[in-house]
Amino acid sequence: MPKELYIGLMSGTSIDGLDACLIDMQSGKPQVIAVDSCKWSDTEAKALHELCQSSNDEIEKEGKACVFIAKKQAFLVNDLISKAKLKNEDIIAVGTHGQTVRHRPKLNFSKQLDLGPLTAALTGIDTVVNFRAADLAAGGDGAPLTPAFHQMMLKNDHRDRYVLNLGGISNLTVIEKSGKVLAGFDCGPANTLLDLCCRELFNKPYDEDAKIASQGKIRQDWLCELLDHPYLKRDFPKSSGREDFNEKTVKKYLNLVKNKEASGADLLATLCEFSVRAVIDEIIKIKQRFTSLDKGDLILCGGGAYNPLIKQRFEEYCLKLDLKVLRSDEVGIHPSYMEAEAFAWFTYMCINGKPIDLTHSTGAKYPTILGCICPASTGRFVKSRIK
Structure with a gap:
C-alpha cells in the first residue's frame, strides 16, 4: 500500500522548542516514522515570552515572530524529511500548532502565531494552521x-485511563473502559510557573531532573494560597493558559526569595507540589462524579513526565486512588512527541474532511473539521486540480 505521510509540529506554552513528528496513516491509525526537534534561540524565546503579555508595538513584534516561526518550522520539516530519507513531495501535508500567545475562550478567540503560506512556500508542502478556530466557532x-x-x-478495554499532558499547562483526558471520553480539560499549571521561577531566580530555562526543587521543602502556607486560585474552583469543561497562571501568581513568593526572606528551592518544591495537587484534586472530583470509574492508569506525557519529583509525588498520591502511574513511552507513545503526533493526525483529519468530536472536552456544540489549509504552489492540493 502507498504511504500516507503527514507531519505535525508543536510548540507548547513552555516555549522551550519546536517538536516534529512524521506519521504514516495508511493503516488508518498513526504509525510514527520519525521525530525531530529544535530549540528556540534565546532571542526567539525572549520575543515569544514577551508576546504573551501586553506591550507596545505588538503588531510589529507579532509580524516578525510569525516570520521566524514559519522559517523555523520549514527548517525542521525539511530536516526531518531528509533524515527519514524521503522527499518533500512524499508528504501530503504539514500541520502546525503555532505558538499560543493568548487564549481567551470567553472572548471567542485563541491566538497562535503562525504563517502557513510561508511554511508552505519554504517546504513545497500544503500546510494546515489555526486548528483551534473551528472549535471556538462551535461554542467550544x-x-x-x-x-x-x-x-x-x-483507550483500554480492561482499565480506565487518565492521560495527563504536563506541558506549560497540565491537561487531563479521562477515558473509561468502554472507550468513552468522560472529560478532557486543563487542570492548572504544570511547568509554566516552575520554568518562570527558574529563569528569574537561577538564570536557567528549567530545573533539570528537579535538582533544585528536590533540595527544598514544601511551604504549606504558600501551597494553600496557590490552591485557592479561582481557576481551580471552576467546573469543566475549562481551559487555561498564561492568562491565569503567570508572574502575578508567584510575584509575592519571588519577591520573598529575591529579598532573601525565603528559599528558592522551597519555592520550586512548592510549585512542583502545586502542579501535582491541582491534578489530583481534579481526579478525586472526577471519581466522585463518575462512580463507574475503577482501577486504572495515570499516563504522563509532556516535559513534566521527566520530572522525577513530580512523578514521585503522583505515584504517592495515586496509591490511594487505585491508579498506576506510567510514562507514555511505557504504552507506546514518546512523552515529548505526543502532541506533535496528535497534530499530524489532526492534519490527516483536516485534509480528508473528517470532523473531530470534542463535545466531551471543549464544550463544543458539535464535531468540527479542525484547521485551515494553506496550499503550496507545488503541493497536493494544486496538483489534484490540474487536469
Missing part, C-alpha cells in the same frame, strides 16, 4: 484538542 473553548487523539490511541 478551543482547548484541549488532544482528548480525541488520546481516546483513539490509549
Whole structure:
C-alpha cells in the first residue's frame, strides 16, 4: 500500500522548542516514522515570552515572530524529511500548532502565531494552521484538542485511563473502559510557573531532573494560597493558559526569595507540589462524579513526565486512588512527541474532511473539521486540480 505521510509540529506554552513528528496513516491509525526537534534561540524565546503579555508595538513584534516561526518550522520539516530519507513531495501535508500567545475562550478567540503560506512556500508542502478556530466557532473553548487523539490511541478495554499532558499547562483526558471520553480539560499549571521561577531566580530555562526543587521543602502556607486560585474552583469543561497562571501568581513568593526572606528551592518544591495537587484534586472530583470509574492508569506525557519529583509525588498520591502511574513511552507513545503526533493526525483529519468530536472536552456544540489549509504552489492540493 502507498504511504500516507503527514507531519505535525508543536510548540507548547513552555516555549522551550519546536517538536516534529512524521506519521504514516495508511493503516488508518498513526504509525510514527520519525521525530525531530529544535530549540528556540534565546532571542526567539525572549520575543515569544514577551508576546504573551501586553506591550507596545505588538503588531510589529507579532509580524516578525510569525516570520521566524514559519522559517523555523520549514527548517525542521525539511530536516526531518531528509533524515527519514524521503522527499518533500512524499508528504501530503504539514500541520502546525503555532505558538499560543493568548487564549481567551470567553472572548471567542485563541491566538497562535503562525504563517502557513510561508511554511508552505519554504517546504513545497500544503500546510494546515489555526486548528483551534473551528472549535471556538462551535461554542467550544478551543482547548484541549488532544482528548480525541488520546481516546483513539490509549483507550483500554480492561482499565480506565487518565492521560495527563504536563506541558506549560497540565491537561487531563479521562477515558473509561468502554472507550468513552468522560472529560478532557486543563487542570492548572504544570511547568509554566516552575520554568518562570527558574529563569528569574537561577538564570536557567528549567530545573533539570528537579535538582533544585528536590533540595527544598514544601511551604504549606504558600501551597494553600496557590490552591485557592479561582481557576481551580471552576467546573469543566475549562481551559487555561498564561492568562491565569503567570508572574502575578508567584510575584509575592519571588519577591520573598529575591529579598532573601525565603528559599528558592522551597519555592520550586512548592510549585512542583502545586502542579501535582491541582491534578489530583481534579481526579478525586472526577471519581466522585463518575462512580463507574475503577482501577486504572495515570499516563504522563509532556516535559513534566521527566520530572522525577513530580512523578514521585503522583505515584504517592495515586496509591490511594487505585491508579498506576506510567510514562507514555511505557504504552507506546514518546512523552515529548505526543502532541506533535496528535497534530499530524489532526492534519490527516483536516485534509480528508473528517470532523473531530470534542463535545466531551471543549464544550463544543458539535464535531468540527479542525484547521485551515494553506496550499503550496507545488503541493497536493494544486496538483489534484490540474487536469
